[in-house]
Amino acid sequence: MKKIKLGTSELEVGEISLGCMRMSELSNKDAAYVIENALDAGVDLFDHADIYGKGKSEEVFANAIQMNDDIREKMKLQTKCGIRDGFFDFSKEHILESVDASLRRLKTDYVDSMLLHRPDALMEPEEVAEAFSTLKESGKVRYFGVSNQNPMQMELLNKYLDDDLIVNQMQMSLVHTPMLDAGFNVNMKHDPAIARDGSVIEYCRLNDITIQAWSPFQHGMIEGPFIGNYAFPEVNAKLQELAEEKGVTDSAIAIAWILRHPANIQPVVGTMNPERLRDIAKASDIELTRQEWYELYRAAGNDLP
Template identity: 85%
Template structure:
């Protein structure tokens, strides 16, 4: 699998990462197989959050792989904090408490990256900066990022930070493209012209922040997969056509579509199916043509002006 560099950090990771939200549903031996299989394909960044399985996903992950120093050196661990039961919390105390909990569950002394999960309207950037400084100086977090934030939210945070933000995790799939749509429809009076995220994709490219694409196979937020879904006949026909051309699965083409964008985007794949993961990883070997990328974009119903 090809490598990419996350933001301005020294972290070089596989182009595709594994999201571990559902790993708590597996038995230990099955979870271990999922992790080892992913690493065999070149995946080395594992994405967690303190709320996944109410913390159980992090525990199952560490127990399954029998976390130790040798294992830890072979992988990059990322976790997220800030979502609580019914509200968001970027307070210093909660960030520090959340990281301590994640480190204990993951059986490690540090995480490679910590992301703020969903914007907190009540956050004080000075508090976040204080928390990040403590975590950085103690060696408990190497790098920091955000999730689902727009440029002004990031700028407000950056005003007080000493550390670079290396990642912004955003929803993106071939059927969920608002961060791309507005760029095609500048100064137009149609719905795709509505700027929903403040040009986040261009902002991240300008500031060397890597975008991580969550739910790369989903439509809506949690409505379900679009790949193989009869409600999306045109895009699935195009996925199938390209899959046959390149000798891979439809899902690999959906990931190759994301990787084709020059914004340094890393898909976060949440499958716990080992065969599917092996097939998806083949996307790293595919570079869709410009025409094929646009054909997939328009097959979803998007119209070019």
Template identity: 60%
Template sequence: MKTMRLGSSTLEVPVVAVGCMRINSLEKNEAERFVQTALEQGANFFDHADIYGGGACEEIFAEAIHMNAEIREKIILQSKCGIRKGMFDFSKEHILHSVDGILKRLKTDYLDTLLLHRPDALMEPEEVAEAFDILESSGKVRHFGVSNQNPMQIQLLKKYVKQPIVANQLQLSITNANMISNGINVNMENDSAINRDGSVLDFCRLNDITIQPWSPFQYGFFEGVFLGNEKFPELNQKIDEIAAKYEVTNTTIAIAWLLRHPAKMQPVIGTMNVDRLNECCRASEIHLTREEWYEIYRAAGNILP
């Protein structure tokens, strides 16, 4: 597995992150096999959130990997907080309480990275800054980031928070590529030109913030996967054609498409299938040509002006 620097930090991470949102769907032996396969592939970056399975996913992961001091030093743990039932909460009290719960469930003393989940409209950045300072000085969190935030929200946070924002987790896939499309269709009178995120892709590149695409196989908002879907015949034909050329699966090519972008993104895969996990990891070995990248982009219905 190839590696990369996470944002402006010195943390070296695999180019594919393993999302653990669905690990509670596995039996104990299946979960053990899954995390062991990830480690064998060099995919030792595991993404969590305190709301996944109501916290159960973190507990199941810790049991599956047989967490101990030796194992902990071989893996990179990221979790997220800020989502509560019916609201979002970036208060100092909630952040600190959430991290304590995360650490307890993961059976560890520290997180490599903590992300603030969906934006809190009532965020007081001074409180976030206090929470980050406490978490950093206590050694409970080593790096900080955000999820689903636009450039101005990050700028507001950065005005008060002294720690670098190293990652921004955002929805992105071949079929959900507006953050790329609006930069291609500048000043054009079409839907692709609509800037829905404040040029977050360019902002993150300019500020050394790693974009972590979530749901890299989904279209719409959890409407389904595009691979093998009859709604996307041209896209699947093109992906299958390129997959055959490289002697890999369509899953591998879908991830390779994201990795080909020079922003050096770190896709977060959510599969709990061992075979698909292996296919996703293999994407780090594939470097699509410029022509192939654009062929896939256009086959998904994305337009060039």
């Protein structure tokens, strides 16, 4: 699998990562198979969060592989914090407590990256900066990032941080493209022209921040997958056509579409099916043409101006 560097960091990882939200539903044996299969396919960044399975996903992950120094060196671990029961919390106290709890569950001394999960309107950036400094100096976190933030929210944080933010996780799939739509429809008076995120994709490219695309097979936020969904006939037909032509699955084509963008976006796939993950990983070897990329974008229901 091709490698990318996360932001301005020294972290080199496979260009596809594995989201571990559903790992809490697996036995240790099945989870071990998923993790080993991912590493064999070149997927070596594992994305966690303190709320996944209420912490159980991190526990299952560590127990499944019997976490030790040898296996730890083969992977990059990322976790997130800030979502609590009914509110968001970027307080220094919560960030420090959350990271310590994740480290205990993951049975490791450090995570490679830690992201702030969903913006907290009551965030005090000075306090976040203090928490980040404490975590960095203690060796518990190597690098920091955010999730679901717009450029001004990141700029506010950057005013106080000593280190660059290296990642911003944003929802993106072939049928969820607000990061792209407004760029095609500048100065036009219809819905796709609305810039809902402050030109976040351009901001991240300008500032060398890696966008990680979460839910790359979903439509809406939690409505379900669009692949194989009869409600999306045109895009599924095009995916199937290209999949047959290139000898891969439709899911691999959907990921290759994201990888084709020059921003070096890293999809975070959440499948716990080892065979499906191997099929998806083949996207790294697919190079869609510019025409194919646009054909898929239009098949997803988008009109070009």
